[in-house]
Amino acid sequence: MNLLGLALPLGVGLAALGSALGLGKAVSGAMEAMGRQPEAIGQIQTAMIIGAAFIEALTIYALLVVILLMGKLG
């Protein structure tokens, strides 16, 4: 019927896929660093959270587009 109904979830899914890959890489790097240097856990966590916030923002933008366009469905 309406292609937008397919496009919106697909868009979020694609954005989430990219973010998931990025987050996985970032967190795995942080975990590795924490394992290697347990005394620096606080700093690594802070840096990791900042990075994760930047990565996650991309999915949030996609979600916002979806929320904005949701009114056009149906």
Place this chain on the structure above:
Amino acid sequence: MEAIGTGTVEARTLPRCAGVLLGMLLATLLAAVLLLGPSAPQRAFAQQEHGAEAPGAAAEANGASAKPPGVATQAQHEAGHEGNIELPNWVSLLREHAGLPPRAARYLGMFENSIFAMSAGLVLTVLCLLVFRRLSEMPGRPQAFAELIVETVDNMVKVVMGPRGRHYTPFVGTLFLYLLFMNYSGLIPLAKAPTSSWVNNVSLSLCVFLYVQFTGIRKNGPWGYFKHLCGSPQDVVGWALSPLMLFLEIFGELIKPVSLSLRLFGNIFGEDMLLAIFAILGVAALSVLRLPIGLPLHFPFMLLSMLLGFIQAMVFSLLSTVYISLMLPHEEHGHEGQHEGQAGRGGHVRHAALDAQGNAGHGGERVASVGAAQPAITK
């Protein structure tokens, strides 16, 4: 810090927290049921599909009111969200059921988020005044807890900016606590998180933006600030590229508050909507009974939103710290031999962080050895 967070405190705190949470949960469910009625959810969903034509009870579930259509759509436009589901709060209840004149209801709708933001700030202020009215050398429990918070925020800022970051701890800490209170007020029944509206977040991130620019001008001087915006050119090539850098840096500065506010808005708004949808689902699941009860389907998401609210408040304040530290002058790192003397004012995050760690008394030996090994690494 370890001494405060011992097991004995936790053993008593956890049941209490669980009790409070359970109370919140039941009250939220009750409010949802009272507002929607047992059979309202189906109508709400039907109305979602059919647009905004359905009148009456279905419109209530949708956050719109029984006002004339024109006023309702206008108010929704001003609130910046159309067709979203949210749990009822006392302002929206007042707006829809108190029989206010349309004009008053509209103004109430416009100030809905401001009311909750101000009440969060008010609660925070009163709590702080209560704690800090009588300070003592031997802190009682409230003071110890407040000191714990201050120390944590201070450490967080120091990790990013080094010892000179202490100057910015009050700003960042206030931002953090205010955001935390606003995010958590979404969990209180008959209240909503004001951060789930974009306008509120834009105002906060504009504060951060102006403070960052002000800090940049004050610390660098007007000429230094301009040079910083040109990308701190060192040689002819740098100056040749400076117009491009100027454009990029200004654009970058302007996009920061946008992304900062959008991130918070997206997270909290999505989380609130999730809570509301699952609360409605819980009511819908038992609607065949025609009883004012519902399944607490949104309980796991309340726990999730407690975590998310904290993380988002932290991310917002951390990013503000990072923006401030990016704006500060890039000081010379000093010769490595003078590390001990220079690190107090040194701009290098790594030096400063190591120094802060040394001050905190964690592994001083190791820090010293790392500091000694630094010349080899940097050269």
